[in-house]
């Protein structure tokens with residue numbers, strides 16, 4: 001049973017809009033209340049970025065996009081929904097008033113999360129009739145890509161609420177981290193604030209400019225933090241002797257004058273101008289939209305790398321992505337149970353993303369194989385060979401592949417794949433897959449492949465069980481009526 005089937009976003013700026021995009025891309029309808037005259041445009045732009053990012057992030061079948069409904073009042077927006085996310089400007093009185101109004105019209109069991117970056121949930125829930133269902137759900141920008149949500153309960157928040165919130169954010173691909181005690185700015189913003197103070201001192205005192213400071217981070221510990229955070233990284237730094245050794249070695253430095261962050265830098269006009277000018281130079285004329293695009297592509301690349309981490313099991317944010325995709329595949333597999341086998345099966349729709357393009361400016365070789373593999377996975381799910389089947393010990397393995405490249409696929413190009421069975425028996429599936437341009441239907445690449453049904457533990461081919469063969473048979477019978485595809489049976493070296 002889903003925690004969130006319908007959501008509301010109260011406040012639709014950069015954060016509220018990105019929450020709305022997260023919900024919608026997880027297939028959840030969203031009511032939006034934001035009195036700003038440009039709200040619809042801003043949310044539209046955030047949604048466009050989010051859709052682009054998801055196109056790069058995952059091949060898993062996203063559910064049909066949730067619908068946005070722009071509402072004239074808070075009451076209209078929150079009535080009857082399961083989760084309300086408040087993201088109005090960071091002023092205690094304003095937020096408290098909005099949350100109290102949400103409380104008056106929302107279902108008593110609806111969850112109410114606040115995106116506040118630092119206000120205490122106990123202060124926000126002070127005037128509520130049903131305060132037990134209110135908590136802080138603090139996300140990180142861009143909310144549609146970065147998976148963390150800090151979940152912080154106030155004095156009156158129930159434990160059940162926090163548990164449901166954790167489950168709810170998992171449904172939309174996020175990692176809910178429960179903060180044990182409420183404190184201003186929670187955990188993430190406290191850490192950022194410390195770093196930010198120190199950074200301002202370093203720039204003010206001309207130790208470095210903004211670009212140098214950013215370089216120090218992104219070429220070094222920024223990369224470490226993305227995958228292991230602070231403590232686990234330092235554990236490794238302690239060598240064989242681990243954390244205790246690290247603390248013994250570097251603990252004394254804490255007393256040395258290595259930081260100024262307890263003093264607050266005076267952000268006067270001169271310092272603002274200095275940082276502004278250095279930041280302008282660093283951007284080298286790139287617009288915010290361009291920087292957002294670069295950021296999103298990089299974040300997707302990092303998550304892909306982390307998905308392949310830990311020997312392919314996935315690590316940190318990459319493991320979370322892999323688990324989210326498993327859930328999407330499980331649901332998408334169900335949707336694909338109705339199919340039309342009177343022609344080649346239409347199994348995948350995708351777009352060429354930036355990470356797939358090589359130095360020749362087109363989709364690179366191994367991404368073709370990835371698409372062919374993802375297509376055979378889609379066929380396998382259709383005949384009941386899903387995660388549960390594989391976990392139970394059997395699977396199909398590819399033993400032969402012949403790829404032909406007939407056209408180019410460029411960045412952003414929409415593609416789909418179709419699969420035609422050529423021959424099957426109790427062990428073998430021999431099939432032909434085409435990658436086609438979505439607009440013209442032109443065939444860009446083909447693969448002729450053979451899969452064998454295997455007992456994974458024994459590492460030997462074995463006949464597939466009757467229930468799998470029964471699902472394969474009607475497709476095979478229909479496909480036997482189709483013409484043999486042009487290119488099937490070719491060998492390398494043959495003239496076209």
Ligand SMILES: CC(C)(COP(=O)([O-])OP(=O)(O)OC[C@H]1O[C@@H](n2cnc3c(N)ncnc32)[C@H](O)[C@@H]1OP(=O)(O)O)[C@@H](O)C(=O)NCCC(=O)NCCSC(=O)C[N+](C)(C)C
Pocket residue numbers: 373374376377396397398399400427428450451452454459460461462
């Ligand atoms: C385990 C393995 C797949 C098979 O090993 P085996 O049991 O020793 O298999 P045999 O060589 O005895 O072959 C069994 C029967 O199948 C016939 N066969 C084998 N290869 C072909 C072929 N290319 N074309 C046609 N027929 C073939 C063979 O003649 C036998 O026929 P019988 O009538 O005598 O039964 C083993 O090969 C293995 O582990 N290979 C590696 C597989 C692998 O790692 N593939 C890459 C993984 S990618 C992938 O699987 C993608 N995806 C499907 C998950 C999307």
